[in-house]
Amino acid sequence: MSGPSDFQPTNPALKWIERRLPIMGLMHSSFVAYPTPRNLNYWWTFGAILSLMLGVQILTGVILAMHYTPHADLAFKSVELIVRDVNYGWLLRNIHASGASMFFFAVYIHMFRGLYYGSYKEPREVLWILGVIIYLLMMATGFMGYVLPWGQMSFWGATVITNLFSAVPYFGESIVTLLWGGYSIGNPTLNRFFSLHYLLPFVIAGVVVLHVWALHVAGQNNPAGVEPKTEKDTVPFTPYATMKDMFGVSCFMLFFAWFIFYMPNYLGDADNYNPANPGVTPAHIVPEWYYLPFYAILRSIPNKLAGVIAMFGAIIILAFLPWLDSAKTRSSKYRPLAKQFFWMFVVVCIGLGYLGAQPPEGIYVIVGRILTVCYFAYFLILLPLLSRIEKPRPVPNSIADDVLAKSGRKSATMASAVIALLVAGGLFAGSVQDARAEDHGASPPGQKWSFSGPFGKFDRGALQRGLKVYKEVCSSCHGLSYVAFRNLADAGGPGYSVAQAAAFASEYKIKDGPNDQGEMFERPGRPADYFPSPFPNEQAARVANGGAAPPDLSLIPKARSYKRGFPMFLIDFFTQYQEQGPDYVAALLQGYEDKAPAGFNLPEGSYYNKYFPGHAIKMPKPLNDGQVTYDDGSPATVAQYAKDVTTFLMWTAEPHMEARKQLGLQVFVFLILLTVLLYFTKKKVWANAH
Amino acid sequence: MTTASSADHPTRRDFLFVATGAVAAVGAAATVWPLVSQMNPDASTIAAGAPIEVDLAPIAEGQDIKVFWRGKPIYISHRTKKQIDEARKVAVSSLPDPESDEQRVKAGHDQWLVVIGICTHLGCIPIAHEGAYDGFFCPCHGSVYDTSGRIRQGPAPSNLPVPPYTFVSDTKIQIG
Ligand code: FES
Numbered sequence: 001m002s003g004p005s006d007f008q009p010t011n012p013a014l015k016w017i018e019r020r021l022p023i024m025g026l027m028h029s030s031f032v033a034y035p036t037p038r039n040l041n042y043w044w045t046f047g048a049i050l051s052l053m054l055g056v057q058i059l060t061g062v063i064l065a066m067h068y069t070p071h072a073d074l075a076f077k078s079v080e081l082i083v084r085d086v087n088y089g090w091l092l093r094n095i096h097a098s099g100a101s102m103f104f105f106a107v108y109i110h111m112f113r114g115l116y117y118g119s120y121k122e123p124r125e126v127l128w129i130l131g132v133i134i135y136l137l138m139m140a141t142g143f144m145g146y147v148l149p150w151g152q153m154s155f156w157g158a159t160v161i162t163n164l165f166s167a168v169p170y171f172g173e174s175i176v177t178l179l180w181g182g183y184s185i186g187n188p189t190l191n192r193f194f195s196l197h198y199l200l201p202f203v204i205a206g207v208v209v210l211h212v213w214a215l216h217v218a219g220q221n222n223p224a225g226v227e228p229k230t231e232k233d234t235v236p237f238t239p240y241a242t243m244k245d246m247f248g249v250s251c252f253m254l255f256f257a258w259f260i261f262y263m264p265n266y267l268g269d270a271d272n273y274n275p276a277n278p279g280v281t282p283a284h285i286v287p288e289w290y291y292l293p294f295y296a297i298l299r300s301i302p303n304k305l306a307g308v309i310a311m312f313g314a315i316i317i318l319a320f321l322p323w324l325d326s327a328k329t330r331s332s333k334y335r336p337l338a339k340q341f342f343w344m345f346v347v348v349c350i351g352l353g354y355l356g357a358q359p360p361e362g363i364y365v366i367v368g369r370i371l372t373v374c375y376f377a378y379f380l381i382l383l384p385l386l387s388r389i390e391k392p393r394p395v396p397n398s399i400a401d402d403v404l405a406k407s408g409r410k411s412a413t414m415a416s417a418v419i420a421l422l423v424a425g426g427l428f429a430g431s432v433q434d435a436r437a438e439d440h441g442a443s444p445p446g447q448k449w450s451f452s453g454p455f456g457k458f459d460r461g462a463l464q465r466g467l468k469v470y471k472e473v474c475s476s477c478h479g480l481s482y483v484a485f486r487n488l489a490d491a492g493g494p495g496y497s498v499a500q501a502a503a504f505a506s507e508y509k510i511k512d513g514p515n516d517q518g519e520m521f522e523r524p525g526r527p528a529d530y531f532p533s534p535f536p537n538e539q540a541a542r543v544a545n546g547g548a549a550p551p552d553l554s555l556i557p558k559a560r561s562y563k564r565g566f567p568m569f570l571i572d573f574f575t576q577y578q579e580q581g582p583d584y585v586a587a588l589l590q591g592y593e594d595k596a597p598a599g600f601n602l603p604e605g606s607y608y609n610k611y612f613p614g615h616a617i618k619m620p621k622p623l624n625d626g627q628v629t630y631d632d633g634s635p636a637t638v639a640q641y642a643k644d645v646t647t648f649l650m651w652t653a654e655p656h657m658e659a660r661k662q663l664g665l666q667v668f669v670f671l672i673l674l675t676v677l678l679y680f681t682k683k684k685v686w687a688n689a690h
Numbered sequence: 691m692t693t694a695s696s697a698d699h700p701t702r703r704d705f706l707f708v709a710t711g712a713v714a715a716v717g718a719a720a721t722v723w724p725l726v727s728q729m730n731p732d733a734s735t736i737a738a739g740a741p742i743e744v745d746l747a748p749i750a751e752g753q754d755i756k757v758f759w760r761g762k763p764i765y766i767s768h769r770t771k772k773q774i775d776e777a778r779k780v781a782v783s784s785l786p787d788p789e790s791d792e793q794r795v796k797a798g799h800d801q802w803l804v805v806i807g808i809c810t811h812l813g814c815i816p817i818a819h820e821g822a823y824d825g826f827f828c829p830c831h832g833s834v835y836d837t838s839g840r841i842r843q844g845p846a847p848s849n850l851p852v853p854p855y856t857f858v859s860d861t862k863i864q865i866g
Contacts, residue, residue, distance in 0.1 A: 081734065086728050527740065684703055
């Protein structure tokens with residue numbers, strides 16, 4: 001993309017094509033011979049990482065779309081079926097869902113890098129603006145993608161975000177109706193979001209081509225911020241940049257795989273495992289972590305229209321950066337003041353992200369306002385001012401000089417970069433954790449689960465006992481509608497044989513039909529049938545249970561959580577603690593107290609539970625000592641029942657957990673090997689260049 | 691790329707490059723596997739393809755029914771004496787796809803013909819009791835099958851396939 005190339009293939013067939021369509025020359029001049037500054041550091045590998053992430057998202061997205069049903073009644077279920085039934089469906093979904101977070105994580109680093117090294121300055125203004133456009137498109141795509149699973153957070157996130165447009169004077173309501181295709185969020189909304197979510201990534205890919213084109217015309221910026229002058233300042237893209245990028249990508253994949261295989265729900269919200277319910281808003285509506293800073297800005301401003309303008313303004317302002325900062329020196333390395341303020345700005349952004357996940361009350365609001373002012377002041381006051389008053393340090397004469405000067409302290413830079421990356425990642429990633437359900441009473445005690453940790457496996461005995469508890473106790477009120485009888489014989493499950501599962505199924509009466517006479521009839525269950533639900537519909541369930549419909553249990557341990565708080569959520573990231581749900585469910589089953597504490601006003605028809613949010617639960621104490629007989633000698637106590645049934649429900653919530661952790665181990669062994677090899681290969685290749 | 695520093699250890703360098711390339715290639719190949727495997731029928735589809743039982747009692751002589759198994763139409767014909775005789779009279783060697791009628795039905799249940807009703811030409815559904823041989827006639831491109839579901843005329847290359855099935859009792863079969 002940088003002018004005609006002198007590349008000529010030798011093969012006559014290729015020559016023939018090349019004369020008519022010089023595509024090989026284009027590739028060669030853009031990705032092989034292209035001169036790249038020799039002093040680029042690892043922050044520059046994020047361009048390659050982002051290209052990879054776009055590819056990964058498009059590929060997994062196209063595949064998921066083959067199995068997904070964009071219909072308000074079926075979307076949630078179809079996502080569950082992808083995860084449960086499609087070959088490697090759980091893997092593809094985990095990649096796509098955490099891939100979105102990784103994509104944003106990488107883009108933020110890429111943007112901060114551009115900010116620090118002045119990559120937006122003359123002659124790269126258009127390059128930068130194209131980047132801002134890509135970022136905007138990514139936000140739109142990410143938002144619409146989050147709506148597709150049609151869980152509670154999907155639904156209410158969509159409601160809140162689309163309602164932003166109602167702030168527009170005069171036309172607000174009409175715009176929102178237009179977006180919804182109805183009088184509220186519903187099936188038409190879901191369908192159009194699906195269509196656009198499929199379209200936008202290809203638009204992004206198109207703008208990325210322009211972005212790369214602009215990059216190859218202006219040339220890459222570099223840490224020194226001086227343009228390459230002689231041959232000595234650059235190295236050819238291949239193999240130098242290619243190898244370095246590949247090593248960077250490989251390191252990033254290790255980080256990515258940690259989420260895919262070990263922490264797939266760490267960045268998600270437990271509430272999104274509850275199907276969308278237009279009648280109940282979750283206690284805390286929190287967007288995905290990558291929108292949190294802007295969400296915090298929105299909430300800091302007490303006026304609706306002003307808040308929305310501030311939020312969009314916070315993004316749009318980036319496009320004006322080349323003109324707000326008119327300093328001649330590009331790299332903040334040589335701008336002592338700009339450098340300090342840059343890091344302060346990073347802290348402000350992370351702070352805003354943290355606040356975006358907190359409830360909008362008290363001190364959080366005040367700090368949010370201060371940080372919002374700081375955010376805008378950085379762009380509107382500080383940068384213009386600095387470019388006038390700051391005295392930059394002298395920049396090196398050439399890139400070659402820069403390389404010579406710093407070859408001594410290289411490893412230190414790299415180590416600090418890695419540490420900064422890890423801390424930032426943990427912080428960003430963790431900030432959303434705080435948003436989880438808040439009003440819980442006591443924190444459930446942490447239990448020891450056989451399935452926790454990287455090598456965790458389900459305890460088969462507990463699964464079988466838990467199934468018995470479910471069947472004899474829970475099933476009278478709670479469905480298990482995503483679990484089929486055949487699943488009882490699946491690998492990684494309770495360990496029954498196919499014949500045992502079939503025998504178990506045949507004890508159930510399943511409604512089938514219509515037959516040739518047009519009548520419904522009952523027949524014995526087959527392995528392909530799903531656990532029948534105790535009530536024919538939600539209304540019936542509600543009436544029979546004092547107004548509160550007993551939730552389906554298939555996903556319960558993943559759909560319930562409690563606040564971990566700082567710094568636990570950071571530690572959880574490294575210890576792979578993912579068992580908030582099971583801890584809560586097990587605690588709830590044992591948390592009944594005969595008498596509510598003095599002063600607690602227990603409503604009629606409710607029971608007091610230590611761990612239930614608000615303490616007044618409609619479900620009577622379900623388990624009592626000796627209620628279920630175990631044949632394997634395990635104690636017939638409430639504690640044992642609770643533990644067993646929770647283990648069983650964890651399996652129903654994630655039937656492929658063992659496969660996930662096993663594959664994760666293999667992938668990690670492979671990736672570590674590849675990363676080490678790439679590191680040495682890169683070192684070998686670069687040995688010539690220094 | 692051949693400079694003094696790397697020429698010192700040519701073999702070690704080459705080994706490193708080859709090893710890295712090989713490991714990367716293995717990784718790429720392993721990545722393709724789940725991406726392709728997901729296209730196969732999923733677990734619920736496979737479970738729904740379990741064997742089905744069909745009650746033959748209501749099917750009168752000379753009648754046939756169509757049932758679905760794994761999304762495919764299965765014809766079950768209760769053949770008349772005349773139809774059976776016609777199917778057995780013809781010289782097997784004269785057929786385009788030689789197969790005797792006895793091979794295509796279960797011994798002792800000669801009146802029952804069970805075939806997958808998908809034309810072996812290009813997949814249309816032939817109409818029962820039509821065509822010159824009183825068997826099946828495919829309207830798409832004119833293939834004609836006889837009372838044993840064997841191809842007699844037209845572009846179809848082979849006989850209508852017989853699905854796997856067994857007699858559970860005299861009046862009940864299990865397909866699959
Ligand atoms: S499909 Fe039946 S004749 Fe062509």
